[in-house]
Amino acid sequence: MNLFQTPDFARDMKRGEEPAVDALLDQAFANTAESRLVGKLRKSRAIAGETVLPMDGQIIGYYALSYMVKPKGWLCLAPVAIHPDVQNRGYGKRMLGVLTEWARLTKTPVVVLGEPNFYQRAGFSSDYAKNMTSPYPIKNTLIAGVDHAPKQSLAYPAAFQS
Template sequence: MLKSPDFMREMKRGEEDAVSQLLTSAFGQKDEAQLVDVLRKSRAIAGEMVLPMAGEVIGYAALSKMTAPKGWLCLAPVAIRPDLQSRGYGRRLVGMITQWAELSGQTLVVLGDPAFYSRCGFTPIAEGFTSPYPLDHTLTAGPAKAKSKELTYPKAFG
């Protein structure tokens, strides 16, 4: 019988340790797990999604509230268990989040590999925006309309 992930769903209470272990394993250090802890404590997390498979969390994605532009969300971090990477699970996870943004009119911003995130439905950020991070690795999904052209991430990203 083929094994494949279940549908993406919201993270459940009690899965925090599994997510922390996944992030540490996927990134090879604890920085992203610590980032998520700080985002949770500061109430900057707007949503946490997991990709379960055979009773384990094999994928994770967090959406955080941007300080500016108001109403925008930041997608970070995103992780797939290392032994299951390069099978399309990350693309499917991020693609579902991108579709949600498009359908709901929600703007998402992500800082990452443009080749990967473009395949998931993100587009390079429009000209005129400023950011503390490289704009050539900054992409958006959803309407991307804003009065403020300054990207300000939650303090936890500092």
């Protein structure tokens, strides 16, 4: 990859780009667990949207939004990936910054499970997630698109349990 190349604008994934996204996920996570998760989410029609970040004819960034089982109308973010050759350049933070601004403007709650320091820099709040119950650790649960700490019980799509 050209070190001086910059990415294009993030956009919706196009039909036919699934193999490139799967390859990115496998490289970014050094295993196939995340690409298998995305496959299950796609098959179960739980995905609300998939966003890619193209650069130099390749997909270097990706995230998926899925419909939460509960609460209705909420979304969950997973997975998020940036190609290993261009990590630590702020591309992931910028992609997620646009997402968290969209969530704020549309008042659409988006939940993520992950490293709090990274996701907080992108606009997610762990403080607003403190009153929620989840099958996953609350200390690693963050939310965007809300302006308070809702008391909610989270239920994720079935693909996350298998």
